[in-house]
Amino acid sequence: MDEVVAEYIRRTVLKIPRGEIKTMLQTWGFLSEAQLQTVNFHQIKENISQDVVRLCEENSAGIKQAAVLDIIYNHTYSDKRVWSVYQMNKTGEETEFFDLTDFKKKFKRRLRSALKNVTINFRECEDNSIWIRIAWGTPYKKPNQYKSSYVVYHSQTPYVFISASMLKSNLPLLCQALVVASNYRDIREMELRSHSLNSLKDIVFKRYSQNFQTYYPRPLQERNVAPESADLRIVQENRHEKERIQRVNRKVFGDGPQPKLEFAQYKLETMFKSDPKMGVLDKKEPFRCLVKFSSPHLLESLKSLAPAGMADAPLSPLLTCIPQKARNYFKIREKKGIFPGSFVSP
Amino acid sequence: RGKMDEGKAYSPGGVFAHLEMLEARACEAATKKEETERQEEKLARLKARVEELRLQRDELQAKVDLQQKRQLGKEGVASAPAQPSAQAVLEWKIKSVEAMLQVFYLTGISGKLTKLGVCFCISTAYEGTYLDSYYLDLLTKPEVQIHRHSVPIFIPLGQIAKKYLQTDIRRFLSVLSDHLNAYAGRRYQADQLQEHFSDQIEGTLQRNSLCNLLVFNYNVSSKRKTFLFNVRLLYGDLCCSLPTEVVISCTPDAPASLAEMAAAHSDLFRRVALHKAFRSFSSAEENMD
Numbered sequence: 001m002d003e004v005v006a007e008y009i010r011r012t013v014l015k016i017p018r019g020e021i022k023t024m025l026q027t028w029g030f031l032s033e034a035q036l037q038t039v040n041f042h043q044i045k046e047n048i049s050q051d052v053v054r055l056c057e058e059n060s061a062g063i064k065q066a067a068v069l070d071i072i073y074n075h076t077y078s079d080k081r082v083w084s085v086y087q088m089n090k091t092g093e094e095t096e097f098f099d100l101t102d103f104k105k106k107f108k109r110r111l112r113s114a115l116k117n118v119t120i121n122f123r124e125c126e127d128n129s130i131w132i133r134i135a136w137g138t139p140y141k142k143p144n145q146y147k148s149s150y151v152v153y154h155s156q157t158p159y160v161f162i163s164a165s166m167l168k169s170n171l172p173l174l175c176q177a178l179v180v181a182s183n184y185r186d187i188r189e190m191e192l193r194s195h196s197l198n199s200l201k202d203i204v205f206k207r208y209s210q211n212f213q214t215y216y217p218r219p220l221q222e223r224n225v226a227p228e229s230a231d232l233r234i235v236q237e238n239r240h241e242k243e244r245i246q247r248v249n250r251k252v253f254g255d256g257p258q259p260k261l262e263f264a265q266y267k268l269e270t271m272f273k274s275d276p277k278m279g280v281l282d283k284k285e286p287f288r289c290l291v292k293f294s295s296p297h298l299l300e301s302l303k304s305l306a307p308a309g310m311a312d313a314p315l316s317p318l319l320t321c322i323p324q325k326a327r328n329y330f331k332i333r334e335k336k337g338i339f340p341g342s343f344v345s346p
Numbered sequence: 347r348g349k350m351d352e353g354k355a356y357s358p359g360g361v362f363a364h365l366e367m368l369e370a371r372a373c374e375a376a377t378k379k380e381e382t383e384r385q386e387e388k389l390a391r392l393k394a395r396v397e398e399l400r401l402q403r404d405e406l407q408a409k410v411d412l413q414q415k416r417q418l419g420k421e422g423v424a425s426a427p428a429q430p431s432a433q434a435v436l437e438w439k440i441k442s443v444e445a446m447l448q449v450f451y452l453t454g455i456s457g458k459l460t461k462l463g464v465c466f467c468i469s470t471a472y473e474g475t476y477l478d479s480y481y482l483d484l485l486t487k488p489e490v491q492i493h494r495h496s497v498p499i500f501i502p503l504g505q506i507a508k509k510y511l512q513t514d515i516r517r518f519l520s521v522l523s524d525h526l527n528a529y530a531g532r533r534y535q536a537d538q539l540q541e542h543f544s545d546q547i548e549g550t551l552q553r554n555s556l557c558n559l560l561v562f563n564y565n566v567s568s569k570r571k572t573f574l575f576n577v578r579l580l581y582g583d584l585c586c587s588l589p590t591e592v593v594i595s596c597t598p599d600a601p602a603s604l605a606e607m608a609a610a611h612s613d614l615f616r617r618v619a620l621h622k623a624f625r626s627f628s629s630a631e632e633n634m635d
Binding site: 098124154155157204210212213 | 552
């Protein structure tokens with residue numbers, strides 16, 4: 001077995017938390033159950049990884065099998081990477097019967113025609129997604145397996161999720177190959193990025209809970225409501241206001257869990273408004289400013305701002321429009337309404 | 347007499363003091379009496395007023411009734427009204443819209459007016475089982491447009507909207523509902539198959555987002571031996587929950603009798619829901635053994 005492959009498998013196994021190694025190897029399916037029985041998964045990871053490499057050698061593992069293990073790892077721990085969303089456009093109305101074999105063939109052919117040294121692997125995962133792993137090389141160097149890019153695609157949707165850790169020069173090539181393989185016309189990057197791949201999917205596939213007005217009240221989900229004090233001497237002074245805030249919040253954010261985003265960034269290109277007599281700025285040019293909101297879970301924290309009394313309800317539409325506009329990077333310019341936003345040309 | 351004795355007992359000027367006290371009491375009593383009388387008067391006046399108002403109301407009601415009867419009477423007499431009043435037309439429109447909403451509710455589409463338009467709810471169901479609901483928030487000014495929605499991205503909402511949203515909203519909703527119900531039905535069948543017949547399926551059930559292409563392998567037994575069938579179900583019509591094309595293939599070493607079974611299965615898949623077809627396989631096998 002190739003030394004590069006052996007080392008790569010060893011390092012991949014080392015990344016996996018010890019308690020998960022056995023399950024992941026079983027999902028991988030490259031080592032038989034009997035072989036897995038011979039490994040002691042309670043020893044230190046260093047030793048486990050060496051045992052696994054030894055078994056892989058018995059089965060003559062190649063880069064293809066190693067790549068599949070890497071895909072499985074990244075599928076399980078997709079939150080460790082930052083994902084961007086790309087949207088594809090097509091002309092025409094034909095209902096395509098998505099042919100996976102055809103897709104793979106076209107993608108590989110397109111990529112390989114431009115770049116000789118590239119490793120491409122596919123895997124269909126349980127949630128109907130197609131994972132593509134690409135390791136990039138140059139005409140003179142073999143592909144670097146440790147800096148692979150990952151593409152996640154759901155058939156019959158115009159969205160592609162890319163986690164790239166590659167030279168910027170390879171990105172257009174990747175986009176081109178995707179467009180050709182999926183029979184679309186062009187592709188553009190959306191202003192939407194996050195660590196949580198599932199949340200990005202929720203946003204663009206409209207799987208997150210939105211609050212729609214209907215005649216049929218849906219059952220209220222369990223909320224963490226502080227129990228009303230049994231002591232009648234304690235009276236809620238601002239009960240009406242609190243209820244109003246709850247109502248407005250529910251209307252804006254819906255009842256269910258919010259998609260998980262880590263930041264929202266607003267790039268201001270607006271004029272500084274001050275007292276003309278103060279004359280802070282000599283020149284009349286836009287005041288460049290970047291406002292960035294960060295949080296382990298931005299939308300949930302925005303949702304809890306008003307009930308916690310830290311902001312007025314309703315919140316600014318600049319903050320609440322994030323899931324609906326499917327973007328968390330904004331450019332705010334001067335005139336015409338609140339936010340024209342920036343639309344990267346397709 | 348007892349009191350006078352008391353006065354004598356306490357002070358020399360007791361009689362006068364006593365008289366003063368009696369006077370004061372009499373004054374109090376008189377004031378109270380006046381007060382009560384005034385209140386009674388007031389009450390009586392208010393009661394009279396209530397009666398007055400009631401009478402007025404009855405009179406007015408009678409007038410209104412009379413007018414309405416006259417109106418009806420006129421319409422009954424005239425053979426054909428020259429032109430229905432604007433009011434009547436509006437009332438008729440409202441009634442017909444209400445009736446339409448009622449009908450739509452029964453077909454799984456319901457709507458609610460919002461501040462800026464309408465919010466529709468399309469409920470899906472398959473053979474008696476209720477499945478997901480999808481929502482469309484429409485704006486009606488300046489033209490009908492979709493503000494927000496929860497329709498899955500792989501349903502061709504844009505195409506359907508382009509065709510019908512501006513011109514025929516009823517058709518738009520109907521076509522969209524067909525798509526969603528068919529998708530829900532196809533997905534339900536595939537889920538049911540995976541849930542209840544996983545022992546007959548070999549490997550994974552390959553499906554796509556719209557669930558309109560299913561490919562899988564399943565076991566069939568013939569003469570106590572099991573063989574593997576590979577089936578490819580293509581649902582060409584997105585508004586239909588039954589496949590338009592079924593291709594069943596078996597391994598080259600399979601006996602010829604299996605071809606008959608494959609044809610029978612193919613026909614069954616085209617006519618019957620997927621999980622029901624599989625249910626009939628297992629019962630047929632039971633009968634054979």
